[in-house]
Amino acid sequence: MYETTYHRPASVEEAAALLAANPDAKLLAGGQTLVPTMKQRLAAPSDLVDLRHIAALRGISSEGGRIIIGAATPHAEVAGDATLRAACPGLADLAAHIGDPHVRYMGTLGGSIANNDPAADYPSAMLALGATIHTSKRDIGADDFFTGMFETALDEDEIIIAVSFAPPERAAYAKFPNPASLYAMTGVFVTKGSAGVRVAVTGAGSDGVFRQAEMEAALSADFSPAALDGITVSPEGLLEDLHASAAYRASLIKTMARRAVAAA
């Protein structure tokens, strides 16, 4: 690992000031992506601004009919939160299956969506829930937030504070994990609520997480696994790597979508 300077701000304002003063600084949340990347010398931030000790970034609440999750809330807390379990068990279950227990104690929702790994789980949930991403500068809808593989609408010096969403009537996530990395080889998050049916796919798109319009239309007419029978997913634009071909991922999208609808 290259040299770096560690900072522990107590407030979002202090963290923002540290970012502004150090152009090559990076935010450090759970470190479960950033620390391994630094160990490989693939990232060399001059400064690390630790968000784990800012109380305002942590916790889950329900306000005005919306669920709000602080950016620095670890996966284990999302998985175990009673309010969220009652409002949207599909999201709690997703968090319960990220990586392993050690990763879940440290890794955070904000770090996961800021990183936007094409195989990460949370981006699909944010997109399917039509969540709003609240940052130190503005509110961004999930449809505008995820802009490509490892790319988001965030500015260099922008801090995610929280995400919020209106709990849907029905929601579930089905994931086919890569047995070695535990990331999604393909994962599908399905919701049915006031905004209609939304189907978001992770792990499969060569441009990162995306919505599957054809499935959304079919499920709007009939929210059942059988409604997907007639749909053939094209492998065009899907990821192809040593783990799975694009054709296999296309097949997984349909299978995971059926499982998610059945579980919702």
Next chain:
Amino acid sequence: MAKLEMTVNGRKVSRVVDDRTLLAHFLREDMQLTGTHVGCDTSQCGACVVHVDGKAVKSCTMLAAQASGAQVTTIEGLSSGADLHPVQRAFNEHHGLQCGFCTTGMIMASVDIIARHGGDLDEATVRAELEGNICRCTGYHNIVKAVLAANAEMHGASQAAE
């Protein structure tokens, strides 16, 4: 340089280290607690698992500076005196190890699993929760047996004490 104030295995320590020092290296090199192992470069093997404020985390994926202010427990602090912790004893009795390299991380992870599930543990849960701990020797069967046996013993013992 980062100034650390930490409680390691119940003992208050204060040290100045390079900001980039990983918790695993701090424990092994500065604290001479070499029971915590480093088995990979990719945060996947779990040989380095220790408890930070009671939670099992990968000490190779956390800076020592991040753990400043915390209570850290390593395998060396699990039991007092010559008595083994029930999980250590179960790994011994059930042959839950061969070379032993993964064992300290396995045991720290297992103690966390048993604590979190409050006695309500089955084989499938143990296997799923040991996802983050890789063993190249045993094939896992005896590790799972040891965790279940320790769970039964600890759970039974806590019931008897109530």
